[in-house]
Amino acid sequence: MTSRTLSAPHGGSTSLSAADAVYRKVSWRLIPLLFVCYIAAYLDRVNVGFAKLQMQDALQFSEAVYGLGAGIFFIGYFLFEVPSNVILHRVGARRWIARIMISWGLLSAATMFVNSPMTFYVIRFFLGAAEAGFFPGIILYLTYWYPAARRGKATSLFLAAIPFAGILGGPISGWILQGMAGVNGWQGWQWMFLLQGLPTAALGVLVWRYLDDRVKDAAWLSPDERALVARDIAAEGTGKAEASIWSVMSNGRVWLLALVYFCFVSGLYGISFWLPSIIKAIGVTGALDIGLLSAIPWSFGVVAMYLTARSADRRLEHRWHSAIGAVVGAAGLLMSVAMHGNATLSMVGLTIATMGIMSTLPVFWGMPTAFLGGAAAAAGIALINSLGNLSGFSAPFMIGLIKDATKSTDAGLHMLAAFLVIGAVLVLWVKPSKQPVASSTR
Template identity: 80%
Template sequence: MSTSTIAQPCEGRFDSTSDAVYRKVGWRLIPLLFLCYIVAYLDRVNVGFAKLQMQGDLRFSDAVYGLGAGIFFIGYFLFEVPSNVVLHRVGARRWIARIMITWGLLSAGTMFVGSPLSFYVIRFLLGAAEAGFFPGIILYLTYWYPAARRGKATSLFLAAIPFAGILGGPFSGWILQGMGGVNGWAGWQWLFLLQGLPTVALGLIVWRYLDDRVKDARWLTPAERELIARDIAAEAAGKSEPRIAGVLGNGRVWLLALVYFAYTSGLYGISFWLPSIIKAAGVKGALDIGLLSAIPWTFGVIAMYFMARSADRHLEYRWHSATGAVVGAIGLMLSVASHGDVTLAMAGLTLATMGIMSTFPVFWGMPTAFLGGAAAAAGIALINSFGNLSGFSAPYLIGLIKDATQSTDAGLHMLAALLVIGAVLVLFVGRGATSPKR
């Protein structure tokens, strides 16, 4: 294909030639990134399933376990921005591979935890190792997709979160129930081992397979590389690229960080406590809990995809995001009102997961619409690291509340309130940050 055979599209233009090029990009990149995020999310939330056995074996209180689960995000927070800046400078291939190999080894090493201190230490190191992975991928997608196409690509990547729940729930339940005693190890020890080592293998594949930039993609023709480069350049012309210090003082970035904190509080509240909530509703077997936990995530995939498509079609992100957050809050409140009714609890948790998951691909359309270059690397990492502090606070606070009240109800009320606050705050994000031009 020669350069002359491709029309000169404006950024975000949709025509058959451009569609074919971006479809080719999608088939090359998204399946691998999707698999990487599945193992990333399994390594992050399998601690929620391990709790079903690990807590009793090691005699941890809910507060101790919640603190250990959440301290991951302290390491994550401290190293997130530096990690993403390094990725922007040295390239995604080698840095994402490094991230995945180190965190996979640490995740597998969690099987040797024997005390609260060792639990805290390895969870902190795991967060430090994984820092930069998620915002690095969000940044990486801006190298390949203009804004009008990025929402759908982001939603396909983020679909790994609910798919991790769909696949990981039954798989984790099977490991806990079926592997206990093999080689003298408990089921929860096998859980960390069998869900940690595949990450190392995928890290090696990333090193071999991923291209840093469009110009490095020999699987694209020169004309296809030029088309994508023009689209990205046209979008970049409308973005700001201040110094990193300027990003740290940008009010819109901090407002988005607050919104993201609220949204991820809901996500991690669901992720870490979903198995325990289902168990509290009367389901006892680990495999049954795993199978039921797949239901909310399945519907979450569907809601996320269609919300992202709608937001891309209308190039509107604030109201789409706010709507998802409010739906998530309603679902959490419904699950609290179930009072041990498994059907009503599952309906509420499913609605909550649909609402919460649909906010994320829409949300990331906002900061990537006005930040570019190193500013995007720092801004995306700042928003993600601050937001993910909720991964520390939400499990820990719910653990404290459960220890004090013997119920997760008040904790879920707290998460619902945070989602509503996030829905209100996102409406104050400037329209210029949320409406990229076609």
């Protein structure tokens, strides 16, 4: 079989294998650091679910108080998300992401000093404000380095940090809760916030020293390699909207995508915040055992997410991949409730749910990044993410209210399954984009 060649700068040619090598080089440079940063980000969001195993009793918080405190993070996140991403687009990812990580790492560590509902609410609000812009900033940043036909796989590798945060964070959080309890007179949940917050601030310093804002700044690529990537990104940009922020805010497709994302993320945060409590409810008692078991659904979620994103990249199709993943996630949640009396089958249901929910995420982000560019992408991605992540406020709070009223999470999981099905229906209404394929992409 002959090797296919493609036009390259200065009248030369570039084979697909050579282009693949360039993008592998880009991925090895960027993705590992971004991956570790997002593990820190996601642990910062969900470690409150593990802290609940001790913190709730220690501070005498009701389920509703705890759910409100866990969720109020996303109010601060919502209010500052769009401005943060617009600033990132203007000043560069390196300095802004570093600022975000240092500030949220210090605030996360400070959560160890919470001693009342009000201090819990206040620090969670400012923690959300500090982290605002990190996730949409990275999604925007990836559009600077990968064309559409390669972005889904890169996004899935970045988003694999979510299940890996569950795989690593569960056992680590469980160990800290048990093993560090009483050290220096602090409780295990206090040590958990401290030991997971300070490394985040250190990662922010690493981002400042290591990350490059744009392809033109990448001294680790040769001139020809920089030209290849820049050409691919420029070719794709010709099909995207470069519009004002206000026109993005009035774009019906952006709002529909935000509603879809709200439904998908409801399922994600329902699993993330309540998985430890659900595992405890099926009969597992030790914090370390709960942490180890919680790694199982996330492990399968990594595989499902990567394979789904790879399939979507090959077919340049996102709507049906997202819809099917959401339906599978809903089915898994329903199974976990139906098999509540059987710990093994209930865990199988939670694992299926996590696989379905996780597989929707990288595929979903292929839709807005296919038609938004420049400042429009910065504002649009942030708007979709901020509105979608309001479910991180509503889902834990509603589940907390339901559990207070019914003494069970079953009805709450039914609610999350319904959100996923609604999201699956709505995503099929999204008008598909004709994504330009740059000359050196598959």
